[in-house]
Amino acid sequence: MTKVELIRLIGNVLRQLDNLQTNRSADLNGDLLTEVRSALAKQQLKIAMTDLDENTPAFAKGIGDILASNAELLGAIEPADNGIALIDKLTCFAKALDGLVESRY
Numbered sequence: 001m002t003k004v005e006l007i008r009l010i011g012n013v014l015r016q017l018d019n020l021q022t023n024r025s026a027d028l029n030g031d032l033l034t035e036v037r038s039a040l041a042k043q044q045l046k047i048a049m050t051d052l053d054e055n056t057p058a059f060a061k062g063i064g065d066i067l068a069s070n071a072e073l074l075g076a077i078e079p080a081d082n083g084i085a086l087i088d089k090l091t092c093f094a095k096a097l098d099g100l101v102e103s104r105y
Contacts, residue, residue, distance in 0.1 A: 001063045003052050006100075009070060010044040013093065016077050033083070036090045043097045050101055062100030069096040 001009075017037045052059060069092045076089040 001067070002054055003047065006063065006066065007044055007048055009066070010040060010047070010097070013070070013073065014041060014044070017090075020077060032087055033090075036087060036094065039094055040090070040097070043094060043101070046101060047097065052100070056103075058103035059100065062096070062103050065096040065099060066093070069093040 014037065017033065017040075021033060021037075069089070073086075073089040073093045076086045
């Protein structure tokens, strides 16, 4: 996965969250979901502006962590019955993104 593909992946998660908020009632921890969504959007921008070396082991590990977290997140988004589980998976996804950006230093 490249940096550009990662930015697209985050964009896809953001779109799914937007659709989820639009199609679901307020019982989905709306304020908390909005807060996490905003943090993900900021991370997407930060990744776009950060010079990441895609050829390092740290980048490969970070991408692996992000893809694993994304797979779990997708499992939580689809049923969307448990807002707390979704927030937990979103938080893990955000931490994996943070780990990738921080690994470059």
